[in-house]
Amino acid sequence: MSTKLRAAIVGSTGYGGVELIRLLLTHPNVAITSVISSSSAGAPIADGFPHLNQIMTDTLDAVDVELIRGKADVVFLATPHGVAAELAPKFLDAGMKVIDISGDFRLTSGEVYEKWYKHKPADPAYVEKAVYGLCEVFGEEVRGAEFISNPGCFPTATLLGLAPLAAKGWIDLKSIIVDAKSGVSGAGRGLSLSSHFSEINENFLAYKVNKHQHTPEIEQVLGRLAGEEVVMTFTTHLVPMTRGILSTIYVNLNATRSEDEIRELYRSYYEGRRFVRIREQGKYPATKEVTGSNYCDIGMSLDPRTGRLTVISVIDNVVKGAAGQAVQNLNLLMGWDEATGLAFTPVYP
Amino acid sequence: MSTKLRAAIVGSTGYGGVELIRLLLTHPNVAITSVISSSSAGAPIADGFPHLNQIMTDTLDAVDVELIRGKADVVFLATPHGVAAELAPKFLDAGMKVIDISGDFRLTSGEVYEKWYKHKPADPAYVEKAVYGLCEVFGEEVRGAEFISNPGCFPTATLLGLAPLAAKGWIDLKSIIVDAKSGVSGAGRGLSLSSHFSEINENFLAYKVNKHQHTPEIEQVLGRLAGEEVVMTFTTHLVPMTRGILSTIYVNLNATRSEDEIRELYRSYYEGRRFVRIREQGKYPATKEVTGSNYCDIGMSLDPRTGRLTVISVIDNVVKGAAGQAVQNLNLLMGWDEATGLAFTPVYP
Amino acid sequence: MSTKLRAAIVGSTGYGGVELIRLLLTHPNVAITSVISSSSAGAPIADGFPHLNQIMTDTLDAVDVELIRGKADVVFLATPHGVAAELAPKFLDAGMKVIDISGDFRLTSGEVYEKWYKHKPADPAYVEKAVYGLCEVFGEEVRGAEFISNPGCFPTATLLGLAPLAAKGWIDLKSIIVDAKSGVSGAGRGLSLSSHFSEINENFLAYKVNKHQHTPEIEQVLGRLAGEEVVMTFTTHLVPMTRGILSTIYVNLNATRSEDEIRELYRSYYEGRRFVRIREQGKYPATKEVTGSNYCDIGMSLDPRTGRLTVISVIDNVVKGAAGQAVQNLNLLMGWDEATGLAFTPVYP
Amino acid sequence: MSTKLRAAIVGSTGYGGVELIRLLLTHPNVAITSVISSSSAGAPIADGFPHLNQIMTDTLDAVDVELIRGKADVVFLATPHGVAAELAPKFLDAGMKVIDISGDFRLTSGEVYEKWYKHKPADPAYVEKAVYGLCEVFGEEVRGAEFISNPGCFPTATLLGLAPLAAKGWIDLKSIIVDAKSGVSGAGRGLSLSSHFSEINENFLAYKVNKHQHTPEIEQVLGRLAGEEVVMTFTTHLVPMTRGILSTIYVNLNATRSEDEIRELYRSYYEGRRFVRIREQGKYPATKEVTGSNYCDIGMSLDPRTGRLTVISVIDNVVKGAAGQAVQNLNLLMGWDEATGLAFTPVYP
Structure with a gap:
């Protein structure tokens, strides 16, 4: 193409940015x-991120809507929650496309947001405009949208692991237990004893x-797919590695099905979607198999002893769980192939 | 004491030994x-384990029952499964006390053993003699026993996390899901691509x-405590760290209870048992908090939204999950304080 | 371009491949x-490398020179040493371009090879044909060559850190001490207790x-640049991480120079070479700053107290230390821009 | 013994404490x-360190010299530098024995201290009283002392690796290069991007x-042993692990010696000292071989090609490099066996 789309990134000094x-x-x-970057405006970005030396010589801009509007067509918000709630409306009002990586516009209910995030919710008028950008599930809504709310990292892994079953109505919705594990980059670049x-x-x-703020996001989307309210058990764990999420999902089926039948459902649900890969019987994905890439790999096992289904879903939390899916959303929104700029191989080992 | 108990360790070149x-x-x-050591007999043990330089100057003996019987009163079997099935009867027949760390004598049913271990089971006459050495649960049986079958690492963490509830009959036995995570030392010192x-x-x-050989061990003990058969869902994961197991356990209660009531049950069940520590409300143990020690730390959360209980139980797989519990069993068996030689503090950080 | 160059990779199941x-x-x-792959011919490559699922559906070929000659124009040898010595002549004789990642054709003296590699050296007639592909130093020789011997991982980091000084004659050649550290992937995918x-x-x-086989390779190239024989001290260390090499290099200058003067020498020596980045005064590169990329980043400190210069040089051992530099060599050899296919950003964090 | 020595620990919430x-x-x-703890006085120590649950139920005291004097006979200062400079004189004046783990009393020259630490030096009258507690070298001075300045972690590993040669006068003192590597716990518990x-x-x-504050400490002690001033090159590196220091030390000999002769010198220098272990020819210690213990393990290689000697010395930075050596100093000071309370085996793996 002759002219490129101009993109701005707010929160460029966090891991998502x-x-x-x-x-x-x-x-x-x-x-x-x-x-x-609000905190480092005026400094060359490579000062804080030496891996960008001679690759990106830009100086960080301040958060100035007018300035950014003059320089860019689309803005990515990779900010802590609370900040995007303030900024997104301003960029939208200025006529820009906005892709928000924070959690501020994911929950349709302000009350639920406040309960889990312990924060004032965003303006409901803008919450309503946001399209939830889980690309393989709601890709059609993303095409042509102006404002994308990018899914959380745990929700992405978990929802891609459950969407076919929830949409098809094959599971007992009261039985869902999600045991999720994340690398430490998910906690961001801010200092804390827990990092x-x-x-x-x-x-x-x-x-x-039982307190993670991604719980209502997963429940809301499952509920939307299933057509009824979902309440589930959700536990998050920290893994001593930098990148990667693995969700182990337990569900009871609501009718007798074979594992093959279920695997076939997944294959057909994700047909044509490059970034979801379903493993063969007896094979389960490892986080390293998607590191640095936009893939979500899924394996499953139906235990004949208990009748319970176990689904294993992995992503790179920084890519498919944040920045990669944001780019995928941009691609869909612009009408480009969803893999544009994302068609690379995981980094292994 | 004037004379010490003489101990032999078969399998001294594995991590348990x-x-x-x-x-x-x-x-x-x-x-x-x-x-x-069958593989390195004749060599000084410090040759393969330089951390023992000037600490232990012994040369490795071959597996020679007569020889060992002449040198020791008690023998620890830290061998791969299959090997202990052969050796334990010989040492017992020679009049020695035996503490077996392998899985060969844990399952009462040879058929179940063969199904999960894909191995010929041990002689049932000896299986019957073995006391299952989960110290905090079956300690009374251990006192004065001659032959201990030391619990597996996952079973130790999981059973200590569930025993009070199973024994009291407070849970829906069909609802048990155990999501377990282990450091890599659990896979032993044998080379494989997965290590x-x-x-x-x-x-x-x-x-x-749905295939781990520790599944029937956990089910057997839960069944024994609950007085009815238990079938559960069990998933094991590998964590990129050397030591530590964390079991996340999900159960439905079979009656309405408060979290405090449940915590109180755990406290009273483990009263006087030094190596089980119950965390306060809202606190969950981390594997590092028990590293190098014989502790099993347990936290719990009852979710009012789902009515489901989540129990988190951690151990050092090499200590409480193997060698440490074996020593604790020796202490009980000999009538010593169970913490003799084990009363040290976890290594932190 | 309308038709693509066809490439074959021997040793596709190792980390380099x-x-x-x-x-x-x-x-x-x-x-x-x-x-x-000699060991896995006939199997789909994604069977052993699930990260390639749906990306590469190829089945592994056997090592069959005729077959490969019919399918490809250039062959990369990512084989253990000893194997390339056998194969390279055959592919060359069949008229293919060969890029050898092993150490078999790097040392000009068969005697030296045998001493350090404990292996029979390759046919000297072919050793003579091999161009040593340290791109930023010998790039001119690579252009148009038929047979490239790709440098070792430690030599790449070390030589790029010393080449300007050696070529310029500013150092006491008897004073060189290289203290090198590597991630574990450098030891390859073969199982061993040390991995x-x-x-x-x-x-x-x-x-x-004092025994690493990369010692004579570094000495040979330094000697060539300096115009006299070099003997140095070289120590290698293993770092508990997967990727990355850092060489800390100590040299005495043979005349009084300022640190600025030396930094300027490096900048001018590497002018126009995208993949070498020189840090500012007081800044030293970390391996993570080049992970997944073809960069070699270099920092330095001249200690006024001792008059000694310390140079820090980092690479990703699997990229610039192996596969990336091999591609860079292909680019030079074909007359393409050296960054073709390599112009991506390090993966951070 | 009937009554125990009463010990107080200032800085109990850092890793050394x-x-x-x-x-x-x-x-x-x-x-x-x-x-x-100045920051957490009044809180139970197990609140911040759950691994101490049910092991230590004490509440943290404030830094109150009178109070502490009433409760204890000896005080350990595990505080950041600058703080010990203030506190040690007060505790000494109150008649307590003091073992200071900080760097405040190690350097005999206030000027040198200020240059490297960028801090006001301690009162010289008290600096003079401090005995430098490198146990295997200055143990005689420690016996009966009142005030010990515990060596730094890098100095401990490095000096034990060089003391025999420096004391014997076998090395070219201008040739010393120390390439040191440390686990991250050496940086303490304070938050920073670099941890x-x-x-x-x-x-x-x-x-x-070329800027590490341990440089003058090593030089001072080497100078004292050698009887002349020493200036050396010293580089520190961060290893992605929690515990452990490895120093790779390069020196030129000032006369022809065999490696055996040098190894014999080390063995006789450290004769009877339990915590220094000299490796055989061709064997080099790994940090894991001393983890959790007070050992310092040393290996060496004399390169016939260069005539240069390479010494490898490892310790656990938190034990022999801090708390363990402090306890060893207490033992010596009290006239007890130096291994009292320290005679345990490294934690492996």
């Missing part, structure tokens, strides 16, 4: 025209048990 | 008089889904 | 037409002290 | 009677090149 930079730098249709190397290395732990 | 050496070297009532550093580092994966 | 696949799959001018997770995780160690 | 607790809890002659998990995991880097 810096991964957006990595992905967009080799995107054939996009030019990054502004990288923005301190010596505390987390050679350690494994559960956190926010 | 070498940890037994570490623990017994500072045990006040025990002297290690023979370290045995190869570059494959496992920065990786997280599920394995043996 | 599988990384070549990753890089060449997105190379605009190359098509992989044969992936070859066993539980042995290497949370561990740091030196190996092959 | 919490390790002192671990070690002293099983010390037969010592009772911990006060754990002190942030996602930044450091799968990463290796050099830091404070």
Whole structure:
């Protein structure tokens, strides 16, 4: 194409923002025209991120809607929650396309948002405009949208692992248990004892048990797919590695099915969708098999002893769980092939 | 005491055996008089384990029942399964006390053993003699026993996390789901691609889904405690760390109880047992909090939304999950305080 | 371009081979037409490497020179040493271009090869034909060559860190000490206790002290650049991480120079070479800053107290230290821009 | 013994302090009677360190010299530098024995201290009183002392690796290069981006090149042993692991010696000292071989090609590099066996 779409990234000094930079730098249709950081405005981005030396020489811009509007057509918000709630309406009102990676516009109910996020919810008028960008499930709604709310990392892995069953109505919706595990980059770049190397290395732990803010997001989408309310059990764990999420999902079927039948359902549900890969019987995906890529790999096992189905779903939390899916959403929104700029192989080993 | 109990360790060049050496070297009532390895007999043990330089100068003995019987009063079997099935009867017949760390004598049914271990089961006459050494649950049976079958690592973490509820009959036995995670040392010292550093580092994966040989062991003990057959869902995962197991256990209660009531049940069930520690409300144990020690730490959360209970139980798989519990069993069997030689603090960080 | 260069990869099931696949799959001018493995011929490559599922559906070919000659124009040898010595002459004689990643054709002296590799050296007639492909130093010789011997991982990091000084004659050649550290993937995919997770995780160690086979390779090239024989001290260490090499290089200058003067020398020596990046004063590169990329980043410090210069040089051992530089060599050899297919950003974090 | 020595630990919430607790809890002659923290006074120590649950129920005391003097006979200072400079004189004046783990009293010259630490030096009158507690070298001075300055972690590994040669005068003192590597716990429990998990995991880097504050400490002690001033090159690196230091030390000999002769010198220099272990020819210690223990293991290689000697020395930085050596100093100071309470085996794997 002759002219590239101009993209701005707010929150360029977090892990989601810096991964957006990595992905967009080799995107054939996009030019990054502004990288923005409230905390480090004025400094060259490569100062804080030496891996960008001689690759990106830009200086960080301040969060200035007018300025950014003049430089870019689309803005990615890779900010902590609370911040996007403030910024997204301004960029939308200025006529820009907005892709928000935060959790601020994912929950349709402000009340639910406030309960789980312990934060004032965003303006409902804008919440209503946001299209939930789980590409393989709601891709049709994304095409031509102006405002995308990018799914959370745990919801992406979990929902892709459950969507076919929920949509088809094959499961007992009261039986859902999700045991999720994440690498530490999911906690972001902000300092805390729970991301301190010596505390987390050679350690494994559960956190926010029954309290994680991604719970209502998963429930809302499952409910939408199933056509009735869903309440589930959700536990998150921290793995001593940087990237990767694995969700182990337990469900009871509501009728007798064979594992083959279920696998076939998944294959047909995701037909033509490059980034979801279903494993053969007896094979389960490992997080390393998707590292650095936009893939979501899924395996499953139906236990004849219990009649319970176990689904294993993995993603790279920084790619498919954040920046990669955001780019995939941009592709869909612009009418491009969804894999544009994302068609690379996982980094292995 | 004037004379020490003489102990032999078969399988001294595996992780379980070498940890037994570490623990017994500072045990006040025990002297290690023979370290045995079928593969390296004749070599000084410190050749393969330089951390033992100048600490243990012994040469490895061959597996020679007569020889060992002459040198020791008790023998620990830290061998692969299949091997203990052969050796334990010989040592018992020679009049020695035997503590078997392998899985060969844990399952009462040879048929079940063969199904899950894909191995010929041990002689049932000896299986019957074995006392299952889950110290905090069956400690009374261990006192004065001659032959201990030491529990598996996953069963130890899981059963200590479920025993009070199963024994009290407070749970729906059909609802049990155990999502277990282990450090890589659980796979032993034998070489395999699934323990190869570059494959496992920065990786997280599920394995043996619905097929792990510890499943029937957990079910058998739960069934014994509950007084009826138990069938459960069990998934094991590999964590990129060396030591530690965390079991996340999901159960439905069969009557309305408060979380406090349940916590109180655990506290009273484990009263006086030094190595089980129950966390306060809202606190969940991390594997690092027990590293290098014989503790099993347990936290729990009852979700009012689903009525489901989540129990988190952690151990060091090499200590409480193998060598440490074996020493604890020796202590009980000999009538010593169960913490003799084990009363040290976890290594942190 | 209308037709792509057809490439074959021998040793596709090692880490070097599988990384070549990753890089060449997105190379605009190359098509992989044969992936070859002596051990797994006949199996789909994705069976052993699930990260390639639905990306590469090829079945592994056997090592059959005729067959490969019919399918490809260039062959990459990512084989253990000893094997390339046998194969390279055959492919060359069949008229193919050969890029050898092994150490078999790097040393000009068969005697030296035999001393350090403990192996029979390759046919000297072919050793003579091989161009040593350290791209930023000998790029001119690579252009138009038929047979490239790709540098070793430690030599790449070390030589790029020393080449400007050696070529310029600014250092005391007797003073060179190289203290090198590598991630574990450098040891390959073959099983050994020294790559066993539980042995290497949370561990740091030196190996092959004064005995590493990359020593004469570094000395040979430094000698060639300096115009006189070089003998140096070289120590290799294993870091508990998968990818990355860092060389800390100590040299005495043979005349008084300022640090700025030396940094300027490096900048001008590498002018126009995209993949070498020189850090500012007081900044030193970390291996993570080049992970997954073809960069070699270099920092330096001249200590006024001792007059000694310390140079820090980092690469990703699997990319710039193996597969990436092999692709860079292909680019130079074919007369393409050296960054073709390699112009991506390091994966961070 | 009938009554135990009463010990207080200032800085109990840092890694050095919490390790002192671990070690002293099983010390037969010592009772911990006060754990002190300026930041968390009043809270039970197990709140912040759940691994101490039911092991230590003490509440943290404030830094109150009178109070501590009433409760304890000896005080360990495990505080950041600058703090010990203030506190040590007060405790000494109050008649207590003091063992300082910080760097405040190690350097005899205030000027040198200020240059490297960028801090006001301690009162020289007290600096003069401090005995430098490198146990295997200056143990005689420690016996009966009142005030010990515990060596730094890098100095301990490095000096034990060089002391025999420096004392014997066998090396060219201008030739010393120390390439040191440390696990991340050496950076303490304070939060910083350079201890942030996602930044450091799968990463290796050099830091404070030619600027580390342990440089003058090593030089001072080497100078004292050699009888002349020493200036050396010192580089520190961060290893993605929690515990462990490995120093690779390069020196030129000042006369022709065999490696055996040198190894014999080390063996005789450390004769009778339990915690230094010299490896056989061709064997080099790994950090994991001393983890959790007070050992310092040393290997060496004399390269006939260069005439240069390479010494490899490893310790656990938290034990022999801090808390363990502090306890060893206490033992010596009190006239007890130096291994009292420290005679345990490294934790492996």
